[in-house]
Amino acid sequence: MTIARKVKVxxxxxxxxxxxxxxxxxxxxxxxxxxxxxxxxxxGDLLRIGYGLYTKARKNRITGNLMPASPSGADGVILEAIEKLGIDYKFDEFSQRSIDGDSLQIPSFISNCYQ
Incomplete structure (x- = not known):
């Protein structure tokens, strides 16, 4: 099996x-x-998201452009990358309350506060 095939598998x-x-x-x-x-x-199988970091890619059905294949979207990719790099983070108050189920308001985006 070739190197390319092993990586793709x-x-x-x-x-x-x-x-x-x-x-x-x-x-x-x-x-x-x-x-x-x-x-x-x-x-078009991967997207480069940073130096030495890649994510699975798929085509957007509407635009035809490549996008992250993660079901959580770009936010999920960012969080997975941050955890992979071992960076400590915490969510802002409004995002955390929504995640915990304490608030029915959904933030328009997840913002992180880095420590």
Whole structure:
């Protein structure tokens, strides 16, 4: 099995949506994995969301543009990436109350307060 095939199979089988280049270090070297990930981005299978960070992609049914495949949307991808990087965070008061079910008002976006 080729390196590209191994990487693609791992991505397709994963329940996660955010991947770092280091997730594939056991498959091949740094540069080889980078080339494979770039080809997957060019093919529309992945979106590059940061230096060495990628997310699964899908086409938007309305616009035809690529978007994160996560059911939680961009907010879910951001939170998964932050957790993957080990960054401490907490939600603002209004977002946290909505998540906890203490408020019926839904914030228009999730804002994070970094510590």
């Amino acid at each position: 791992r991505i397709n089988r994963s329940k996660r949506y955010v991947f770092a280049r280091a997730d594939f270090a056991d498959i091949a070297g740094y540069d080889q994995v980078g080339r494979v990930l770039k080809k997957l981005v060019d093919a």
